[in-house]
Amino acid sequence: MTRRAFLAVAFVLSLLAQFHIHRSGISIAVSPFFDDQAVIPSLSVTAREWEYRTNHQPAATNTDPTTERGMDAGDSVSNLLEGLPDWVRTYIDWHQLQRQKFPGTKLFTDPAAPPVLLRTCYRICGGLHDRLGKLPWDLYLANQTGRVLLMNWCHPAPLEEFLLPNLLDWTLPRDLNAASVDDGVPAAMRLFHNETTCLWTEKMIPTLFDEASHEHRPRPEFWSHYLDEGIRQDNVARGDQKRLQEKKVVRHRILGGELEFQKRLEMAGETTDLIDWTPSFGKIFGVFFQPSFGVQRELDKVYRDLRLIPGQYSAVHCRVRHPKGIKKFSKGKTPVPGGPDRVGLLWEGEGREFAIETAVHALQCGQTLLHQGANEMEPIYFYSDSEDLVRYVTIELHDPMFEKNYSSILDSNKIHATARKVVQRSRIVGRHDGTANLHIDRQGGAKPTAYYGSFVDLMVAAQSRCVTYGVGNYAMFASKISGSSCRLQHQEESWGVDENKKERTKLCSLPS
Template sequence: MSDNQRLSASQHRSSRARPRRRCETMQGLQAVGAVVLLVIVTINIRFLIHTHNDRVLRRGHHLPGWSVNDASAHKQDKGHDHGVNNNNRPRSRGRHSRHAKPPLKTKVVSNRTEEILSIFQQPAPWRQSKVIPRWMKDYMQWHQDQRAALTADNWNNGTFRFLVVRCSKVDNKCGGTADRLKPMPYYFLVANHLKRVLFIWWEVPAPLEFFLEPPSVDGIDLRLPSFLLEIEKAENRLRAHVPDIYGSRDVQAVLGYTEPGQEEPRQVNQRKTRFMMNHILPTETLVTIRFQTHDHGANEYNNLRVQYPFMDPVTNETVQPLHLAKTDDEVEASFEEVFRDVWYSCLIPVPAIQQRIAEQMSSLGLYRNNYNAIHIRSRYHVKAQGHRLDLLCENAVHCLYKLDAQKASTRPIYVSADHRSAVWTTLQYSHKLSLHHVTAREKNLILSLSRQQAMQDESGILHLDRGSNHLARNAKDFTTSQFEAHEYYDTFVDVYILSQADCITFNVGNYGKWANLLSDNRQCRISHMGRKCDASDLVLPVVKEEDDDDEGE
């Protein structure tokens, strides 16, 4: 073949291959385009899901004065000195600016979840309650009316007066969850006496509304209106160095309450008390209060209610109440009797905590009033460890069986404690006795730890004041600032799980007692503090012995 022929053939082959390459190039571009389109669609879907979650979160957490179109996160607005941003949305100051509410997960709500959450979806019970006294119902109605009429323009026009239960950053200690919230009936008594609108305001570890909110139907809204933090005069009152009403003795002076056996109310600082009574209370629109007592005002509440003479449990002497009942209809329910209805009239967990409660109860197979509970404080001022911790946890199990062996042996037993070492010890003891119905959150994870690992594990429930350092006595040793707001969720999750148990045993502190006050069955309880319960009440499962014929297999 000549050179001209070869060149002609080569050109012919090249001209035939050119369309094929164009086709391959077009196919490659189409494939790339399909991938790009898929990425764009995926991004749009994720954006829509995120937007939906954000709307759900806002719907569940917005405060009075907040726009439902505001961002759901509690974000820091640098360079602005007030506690509210330009959208009229409260913003945490200092370390609280980090507390953003995590978005809710979108998931199909099962019937089981709906059943668990139904307790939080009921109307506030105060109107229909048979235990809340008439004066408190009247106050709650007045509170709602005042709250509805209150605005940023009229708050200081002489029409309104407020009593704010505070936990400010300037306060060294505010107490744990129970210390802050267990006095609820007593707060209403004081607010009614002073004819002031009751609010609760926290800065530490995060605002109250990050954890609790009023029922959506007829709830009493105790959250501090956000606009008050924008107003310098109100903000200065809220963050004063010392609360106006400070300590239980101040509260007693305000109420004119005299303890049995005393001729007049006790006063720690008579000059301060007189100034409060004669100048602050008559003139100030906004008054703050903070106190912490071992009984959370229960004694004062019970002594001041309308009732018949009662027996003092300490002195065994008959005490004449300050307000003597003339008929059975006038006798008011006690602090313990009104607590649950008062609580659920004002406070339920926010949706994120509700969801976590439902998830935990579902995963553990816990049905309301069909399981029992153990609560253990192992680090209350002193750390229980070694043999002492073993005895503490074993005794708690024994006491629950002593309370009702039949229920304890046939129903799940939920264990909660202030430290994982106590949960680990209780689970190990129960496992050794083949009591496999004893359970806890993250049971498998906890059982996988060694004893030393459990003792050193600080990832358990946090204390609202002390953070993870439950043994801290001095405020400088508190670790509260090291945690985000959502890391305190389990503090509330556990108390609600404990409260839905049929029977409960608890020891020192007030967390377990608080859960019991929220229970449907308040009478089914036993303290394992200072009480020796032996193993004789245990009902152990029958272990089926293997047949001899199977031993060789």
């Protein structure tokens, strides 16, 4: 370890030693909720006794809901909060109040400030659903431990490059992200600056759960033991000043466990709204996030160029690079190990035919959901993890010159001929900016702008009337954000089937 790194570590430890037990933000009754049987804590407002400001008004959003993107006017502050479970709304109010009471770095340095829970991504963290689709878990953990929930990404770039806070400010104080080593900011305040210092953070900030719990890939024992034990120990620490000082800031990155989450809500008496697969999921996403300025520009361009109106189109997604779909073409575009998710799908031969066949079936399924308006059938927004497939479906099969140059293939090859017929049945559009659709987890190292497309596709699909999707959880994530029950699965997963997803989604069945 270099002398500078050693001094940074020492400074952080001394900083953490200055924190005192938080007494003003929440009163936690440990004994009734945590016993040897690990009873699930109550989620009721009175049981948690959150500090509540009766005349509190949520902060206004930073985006105009009437932009060309066409955000539904119903996405106002009041409508985002309306209908959310009481415990969620109360936590949001409490979180907003704490950020106001302890602005900037005071959240970290003021002894009276509440403790902090970080949802982190410092290295490999999964795709967008794995990273952002666990908001119900994030809120639950923050609620049950009385911590202010923040988010911190390093891989492939800070989350703020893609999404900004809306009603709930999950960002780290700017002073903690100081860029210059000569600006007088203490070294400890640089914990969250870049990938190098984030690796320091991963070592220096303790986890909410035992390291042996494997929270990022939970096993059965995590749900049966480590989860409750982590929450219990965190609450018990409030009576032990030394332990609380050591865990003023903790991090977590739970993956999976949707059914486990629902069980916990039911055991806590919450039976009317289990959040996942209800309109509350999309509302919570809207409470947390709005597009960054760069992503918003791309969204505006898509809606303008493709003439799409939110709620008046369907979305069809093809995930042709996912190992749950097919393993035959795992070598991808190059012999580099890692499969298509790491290097892309080879657009030739059997790989191309597999992708086109998948798209044809997906479009046929999606076309069964189309709404016939007064004048014409609604359009389909087609998106995929293969930019070649999007170009083929939305541009080439509509191009007279392409048809002329490849007429022999389009006429004689059954796969191509069928694709042309299916595409001509409806208005199919797609985003085509000429760049690769990079996987945010498997294809790190690119500039932040290279990943805009993943967020744009997600948000466009999330504002569609219906979503048709195949393997993986990316497009399913968009469907859950949309709050619409109009969804269809066009392709079964070859392994690792998500039973909850299977139960909630109708599998497409076409006449032979």
